[in-house]
Amino acid sequence: MxxxxxxxxxxxxAVAGWLCAAASSALAQxxxxxxxxxxxxxxxxxxxxxxxxxxxPLAGVNxxxxxxxxxxxxxxxxxxxxxxxxxxxYTDAQIRLIADHxxxxxxxx
Ligand code: HEC
Numbered sequence: 082m083x084x085x086x087x088x089x090x091x092x093x094x095a096v097a098g099w100l101c102a103a104a105s106s107a108l109a110q111x112x113x114x115x116x117x118x119x120x121x122x123x124x125x126x127x128x129x130x131x132x133x134x135x136x137x138p139l140a141g142v143n144x145x146x147x148x149x150x151x152x153x154x155x156x157x158x159x160x161x162x163x164x165x166x167x168x169x170x171y172t173d174a175q176i177r178l179i180a181d182h183x184x185x186x187x188x189x190x
Contacts, residue, residue, distance in 0.1 A: 114178060115179060119182045122139065122179065129183070130142070130186050130188075140186035140187065141183075151168045152173070155169050
């Protein structure tokens, strides 16, 4: 009696393959989204976090520190002239993407 068997084309391997494909395209989309989001910081903190003219660079800075600091700005726990306004414009998930993207950049100075 074989009636309980799954259809042969829905093998675990096929499912795993589909999951991998879905995950890697989601990853590619995330990294694009992260770059675009981080570009909104570039006016002040430099392209990809490579700051100029004495502004604090964010390239290669610890991702958790960036994410935590933005969270503190967002919740008003850290005083700032303008970062509290900026931080409120992002969801925690977006902040995570931005922080990971900036941390992954190699600081040039
Ligand atoms: C309009 C200019 C401007 C933009 C855009 C901007 N920042 Fe800032 N950022 C500042 C200033 C100015 C400070 C210093 C704190 C303050 O006075 O607001 C700061 C501080 C910070 C700090 C703390 C740095 C430290 O050494 O204490 C982090 C982290 C940070 N910004 C991350 C970001 C991220 C991530 C973005 C993009 C989502 C961003 N900033 C966008 C101007 C900006």
